[in-house]
Amino acid sequence: MVASALVYMSRNGEFVSVHGASLRDGFKKVTIKKVYNGSENALLPVPVGDLEILNDAKSSFVQWPQSNIHSPNEKNAREEEAHESTNSTQPKTKPLDPTTSRFLGVKVSLEFRQKWRTMSLKKLANEARVLKTSATMINVDIEEHVLHREQKCMLSYEDLIHWCDEEEISASHIALFMRYLTELVVSIQCTTSYGFLCPTSLSKFASFENEDDRSDYIVKAMTCTGCERGRKLVFAPYFEGNHWMLAAINPKDSVVYWCDPAGTREPREFLKDTINMAITKINSMDPEKCQQKELEWKIIKFMFKAPKIYSVQQIDEVRDIWATYALQFKAEVFDGNV
Structure with a gap:
């Protein structure tokens, strides 16, 4: 777990955007409430403008993978509430009730592995998550002057994660x-x-x-x-x-x-x-x-x-060059035609 957050509970058919960008498939709109110690510099799954790390996104809306959103049980919620009340001089706020509010208190997590040693590799891992949750691929045109015949280079979730790992x-x-x-x-x-x-x-x-x-x-x-x-x-x-x-x-x-x-x-x-x-x-x-x-x-x-x-x-120098270059290309829905 890297932070506690409030997830926006959208209505059926409602168009949801985050800072003007459409919500990606498999993602939820959340606002970061509290960043846990040691997670301050974790990369956001979907950067927003100049916001790239978790600590900078406190109190801001961001997109978060639905698979990494967890509802805390009542015991943990009470312990966290008690911890905050004993360590703060601010008046305690009443917890949000999902029956009367469109926000629900949750905890969010990220999956960063030991081999993701550089910022570019962590960004590439984030992009891999996007490909997986949105069922898209990165499609790169390889022009004829490169390999002396035109072809397409399709990068999947597995390709990106294999490079990171x-x-x-x-x-x-x-x-x-x-x-x-x-x-x-x-x-x-x-x-x-x-x-x-x-x-x-x-x-x-x-x-x-x-x-x-x-x-x-x-x-x-x-x-x-x-x-x-x-x-x-x-x-x-x-x-x-x-x-x-x-x-x-x-x-x-x-x-x-x-x-x-x-x-x-x-x-x-x-x-x-x-x-x-x-x-x-x-x-x-x-x-x-x-x-x-x-x-x-x-x-x-x-x-x-x-x-x-x-x-x-x-080795990381070469891996970083490839990751930085791959991140220049945007994901798109793959229709099976190569």
């Missing part, structure tokens, strides 16, 4: 992060240097009719206006057995850097064949300028000066 990373997480990285590359004017493949493009279950079509897609990502033979590096994630790996393809020098965080898996033969086919197609575009050397695969166990084990702070 450091659980399984999905293709949606990776695709959104690549969208962020593409914007970063554009901002520093390095679009001809770096590119990205769709996180599922190297999977055997990707929607390609054959390996020739898959290699054509890789060629499209590698070649771009302003590049002599293609991009300097194309980053191609690969997922297998709940484990993400990365192929960093350097078409100019005919080198692929294979990165496995666990350091235990060699690249699959079908991956080698498909990427080799793509490099061969690039070389055939301008054979006079190409060195026509065989594609070399280099197994990278440790990236440059990167630490063998990342600290909690270093």
Whole structure:
């Protein structure tokens, strides 16, 4: 429990708003009465203007998840009333009677977990609650210049909570992060240097009719206006057995850097064949300028000066970037059409 509050008892069919905003599905309109010790800096489930933390919202109307609103039993209510009367010189107010008032005294709670260490992660967890109670999803358009084909990135309640809890990373997480990285590359004017493949493009279950079509897609990502033979590096994630790996393809020098965080898996033969086919197609575009050397695969166990084990702070830095970026997009009702 983080606070005691008064919940507004709306009539059937009544339109309820909070500071001009429509009440979200699964939420109730409450006014914060008392904030319990240690909960002063808890984030509001739905921020209101400049009000983001619980302590700032005392005596103000806010939206609260109905699942986190609890009616105290009579014993607890009497104990709280007695505690307030002995610690206050103000005249005691009579408790509100729900039969004559449209407000009912309740207690409210929040669910914040130990791994939600930063403000952005806590905000993301709040947004996840909104998705769950309102049956909505975050829909992000991935433009063609990002992954070289248009697609939609659908973020569900589970996607957001898994990111907050450091659980399984999905293709949606990776695709959104690549969208962020593409914007970063554009901002520093390095679009001809770096590119990205769709996180599922190297999977055997990707929607390609054959390996020739898959290699054509890789060629499209590698070649771009302003590049002599293609991009300097194309980053191609690969997922297998709940484990993400990365192929960093350097078409100019005919080198692929294979990165496995666990350091235990060699690249699959079908991956080698498909990427080799793509490099061969690039070389055939301008054979006079190409060195026509065989594609070399280099197994990278440790990236440059990167630490063998990342600290909690270093991991949280990346998690925070993703959370902050994801919060820019608004939830909408998902109609099943992708």
